[in-house]
Amino acid sequence: MNSKSRLQVRVHEIRPESDNVVSVELRAFENGQAATLPPFTPGSHIDLHLPIGIRSYSLTNSPAEAHRYVVAVGLPDASRGGSAYVHRDLKAGADLEISAPRNMFPLVDADGPVTLIAGGIGITPIRCMFNALREAGREVTLLYCARSRQTAAFADELGAQPGVTFHFDNEAGGPPDLDRLLASAPPSTHFYCCGPSPMLSAYEQAGARQSIATEHIHLERFSPAEDAPAVSKEDDGVFTVELARSGTAVQVLPGQSLLDALLDAGADASYSCREGICGACETTVIEGTPDHRDSVLSDAEKAASKTMMICVSRCTGKRLVLDL
CATH class of the missing domain: 2.40.30.10 (Translation factors)
Structure with missing residues (x-):
């Protein structure tokens, strides 16, 4: 850090x-x-x-x-x-x-309705969003999913608010119907979901089935995506990273993370989770094409390759130039 x-x-x-x-x-x-x-x-x-x-x-x-x-x-x-x-x-x-606080899961600056979906401890940022939107007079609904009523933090507080629906696994006997939830919302709705990886995968798949625009589907992960590429692969090659500010060149070896190579070389690189989920290590790419292995950047952001998460991602070629 x-x-x-x-x-x-x-x-x-x-x-x-x-x-x-x-x-x-x-x-x-x-x-x-x-x-x-x-x-x-x-x-x-x-x-x-x-x-x-x-x-x-x-x-x-x-x-x-x-x-x-x-x-x-x-x-x-x-x-x-x-x-x-x-x-x-x-x-x-x-x-x-x-x-200091950083935000990889911001509310979009829009006026339409908002649907929030929380799974388990994913209620933490969702609760903040829900209260802020209500205080701003926005149209917002919340689906709060948990294993049981006893494990649902802030349930009494949120249950007293209009627009809040609960789904408890031990009472419902199955997962929430996310297709129905997404399909019933107005077309201008922005959706935000935070929870365990299986729930987030189901949420993304439901959004695709309901043809929800990807820019209206927002999520935050507490663990790497289920389909995230492996941090280390057998065929990982050697590549060189040039640090534009210092002029230092650092070689990254197979089985070695880019972050570890930079830290070993004395670079002042920010980091936190080392799993590609928190965004603390996001770094601007000046030249080269990253091999993105994080669970933070969208597909469009990965295709643009303007930034990368250096704790898990590598290089598709032999050379990267980073703004460090």
Whole structure:
């Protein structure tokens, strides 16, 4: 992570929000006094620099609250350590380093209706979006899916709002009918979905079947796409990366990530997830054609090859020139 974008915060409160989700409220202080945090927009996330590594979490509170950030953290069955640390070891009063907010899942600047779809912990950014849109007087509906009512964070709060529908797997006996949901919305609707990979795949497939314009289908992933290319392939070749700002040339070997090669060479490269899902390492491409292996950029953005995620992507040829 680029050290220049780090912020110092303190854990103000940790609250249980469901059987397997806690919210973490973070505040900043300067000379012992409460300090204003950098602004953010709905859909933004931050990195928490935890003792076990860097983890990205979406902001769920109102962007109007300049005094705090609130993230919600679920405890999945297969935690990589970050969620388990937050649930079991992180305490109120602890000091943390975090990144400034960044947004890879922004609301489109449009006036039409909005349909939000959340799966499990995907409610975190969706809740922020829903409340912001309602406060702005926008037409918005929310479908909130979870394994059970007991695992649905913020369910009581959201259930009291108009336009919110729940789908609990243990009560419904099957997945939500996304085709019906998308087909019933007005043509000008923008759709936003955040949740587990199988749900996002079903959402994209439903959008294609219903002929929804791709620019109206928005999503954010918490894990790599199910069909994402492998980060390392047996036939990966050697290529050279030139850093335009410093003039440094770095060789990337088979089995070595571009990010690791740059860090080994002393480059000041930003990064976080190392999985191609958070967008922290997005870097401008000046020359060359990237071999995109991320789950962030759209097909159109990958075809344009103006930027790339250097933590997982490589080069289709022998040479890349990056704006670093």
